[in-house]
Amino acid sequence: MSGSFSDHFGTVSGAYAHYRPTYPAPLFAWLAGVAPARRRAWDCATGTGQAAIALAAHFEAVVATDASAGQLAAARPHPGVHYRQAAAESSGLEADSMDLATVAQALHWFDRDRFFAEVERVLRPGGVLAVWSYGTPHLEGEAPDALLQHFYTEIVGPYWPPETALVENGYRDLALPFEGLPAPSFAMEANWTLEQLLGYCSSWSASARYRAALGHDPLELMRPALAAAWGAVETPRCVNWPLTVKASRLGSA
Numbered sequence: 001m002s003g004s005f006s007d008h009f010g011t012v013s014g015a016y017a018h019y020r021p022t023y024p025a026p027l028f029a030w031l032a033g034v035a036p037a038r039r040r041a042w043d044c045a046t047g048t049g050q051a052a053i054a055l056a057a058h059f060e061a062v063v064a065t066d067a068s069a070g071q072l073a074a075a076r077p078h079p080g081v082h083y084r085q086a087a088a089e090s091s092g093l094e095a096d097s098m099d100l101a102t103v104a105q106a107l108h109w110f111d112r113d114r115f116f117a118e119v120e121r122v123l124r125p126g127g128v129l130a131v132w133s134y135g136t137p138h139l140e141g142e143a144p145d146a147l148l149q150h151f152y153t154e155i156v157g158p159y160w161p162p163e164t165a166l167v168e169n170g171y172r173d174l175a176l177p178f179e180g181l182p183a184p185s186f187a188m189e190a191n192w193t194l195e196q197l198l199g200y201c202s203s204w205s206a207s208a209r210y211r212a213a214l215g216h217d218p219l220e221l222m223r224p225a226l227a228a229a230w231g232a233v234e235t236p237r238c239v240n241w242p243l244t245v246k247a248s249r250l251g252s253a
Contacts, residue, residue: 019199032058035100036126045106049075056080089114103131108166116177134241143229156206178248188243191236
């Protein structure tokens with residue numbers, strides 16, 4: 001993978017900020033427990049700050065970086081989070097300055113060898129690198145879920161960037177540097193109305209690429225049938241995602 005940055009989300013930052021699911025609170029409690037201290041954490045490729053804000057409940061300070069100006073413009077302000085524009089592979093952070101480095105749903109976009117070298121430079125001895133990714137969502141109800149899977153694979157499927165293959169296999173082929181740190185399982189789910197689910201689908205990189213290529217919204221190809229299968233559209237349905245967490249610890253000095 002090249003080191004050049006392709007902004008897959010700058011055009012959908014508003015939807016990304018509003019509709020992307022939140023990560024489970026126990027994940028952040030676990031990260032705080034395995035970090036050598038709770039002074040500083042680096043959330044790399046923060047997007048609009050979902051993970052960074054959750055980390056701020058556990059760390060004295062969080063630095064949240066992203067290469068996308070559009071994403072950062074849509075990020076939610078928080079007194080414990082300092083946002084800055086920077087590439088993952090050249091953060092500009094001080095050496096030996098972070099207890100924890102995290103990447104939520106983004107490592108597949110990086111030049112990983114260069115990023116891992118940057119993490120090794122930035123982490124303090126004993127510091128932890130944790131990455132996670134969630135795969136294809138599943139929707140409560142056989143008929144609604146079938147429509148969602150069809151949208152994912154058939155309608156916008158050809159427009160997924162090749163990097164998402166790593167997400168779809170649950171980071172199975174991903175090897176982290178440093179000493180492996182086993183992570184527990186975490187449940188990731190939400191109860192959403194039809195409009196919330198459609199907003200989430202609109203934030204996908206494949207949806208943005210479809211719109212750019214064909215000039216119309218792919219959501220309109222799913223909306224009528226999904227609304228008919230949903231029932232009362234204001235009634236929430238459960239959405240769940242397979243969540244993969246991988247972590248490793250930098251050796252002590």
